[in-house]
Amino acid sequence: MSEFVIPAPTVPTVPTTTGGRFPVRRVFCVGRNYAAHAREMGHDPDREPPFFFTKPADAVVTDGADTPYPSVTRQLEHEVELVVAIGRGGSDIPVDAALDHVWGYAVGIDLTRRDLQAEAKRLGRPWDTAKGFDASAPVGTITPAADVDPTSGTVEFRVHGDVRQTGDLADQIWSVAETVAELSRFVTLAPGDLLFTGTPDGVGVVDRGDLLEGTIGGVGSVRTVIV
Template structure:
């Protein structure tokens, strides 16, 4: 291909146990997919899932057993953590049946949906999109992806986050309002999923602010943990 400018580098994520990388196509996120988090954000009940996106190059790919540095973003004084299970799509499709959805997932990872909470609150008040609050540079830290066959029983895994060694978030994947297969199915009705898509599947309760110098450690049973320092 003969481009008029040099194309940007392909966004990608490390893969556990190998030097190969997972290319990122799109990043989808599910909002309020744990009942306890929905309540702390002022919602209740099993509402239909809703989605938002982040740019592919918002990923901040971590390496196993290393702390990756995330710059504190501009325009905010209220940066929040949201620990999440991330599903990496290996097989695309649209109108995917719930029963078929697991076959489209290549692997899983621990991720953080970092949020400019003050900008999100302002956008909500004005009825505006959340893009500036959710889709900023390095807003999607992610640990190396673990292939499905190596991940164990994700449906019953524990999910947790510590900040400076103090527990902030904890829950179980089975507490999702919409389980992973349902999320993939719903999402595929709105967009045609493609290999390389990442789906951030929602966060349990306990979201809160972080400051420069804080170290975040997130984990999900059976997956490579995520370590992030805010700078």
């Protein structure tokens, strides 16, 4: 077997409540999955088909580590989300079997260079630099699926203790099962994939020095400081 010509990249991992770590293969995100957030972003929330974008696996920030403020933006915004950790792969997964493919759930923050995203939308360009930049996906500890009800739970996000976002998993336009099934139509899911499932309304700007804390009832929490 030939040797690598450069050092092989380290596999990003996320802590779990079991004590082991979950290796991250890919990171998918679904957009506008809460009606109120769709409205605040200027869109019709009437159950439009879900759409997906991606972040690189090494965009995850874990274990409460600080998150560096990204370059080339003056409008960094927060979006707190339920994160689904895929434990069993598959394609064209039926909705009624989708949750069987989930290893666990966590709380995550989809950080967005909103000014770059707005410009990309205006020009009809991809969102990659607005969504998929370094350290754009802080994630908390993953709780095994058997211990979580992904259909309900209070979602809350705070900056320096001030509540910015509130909602409930029951408010999702597309359920976790439906979202996993729909994504599996476009790509073959594999163990190690993460899926951010959308955010409630109340997204807003964060800056250097801000303490970000997100919680979802029955799931867990995520915490990071922008530096």
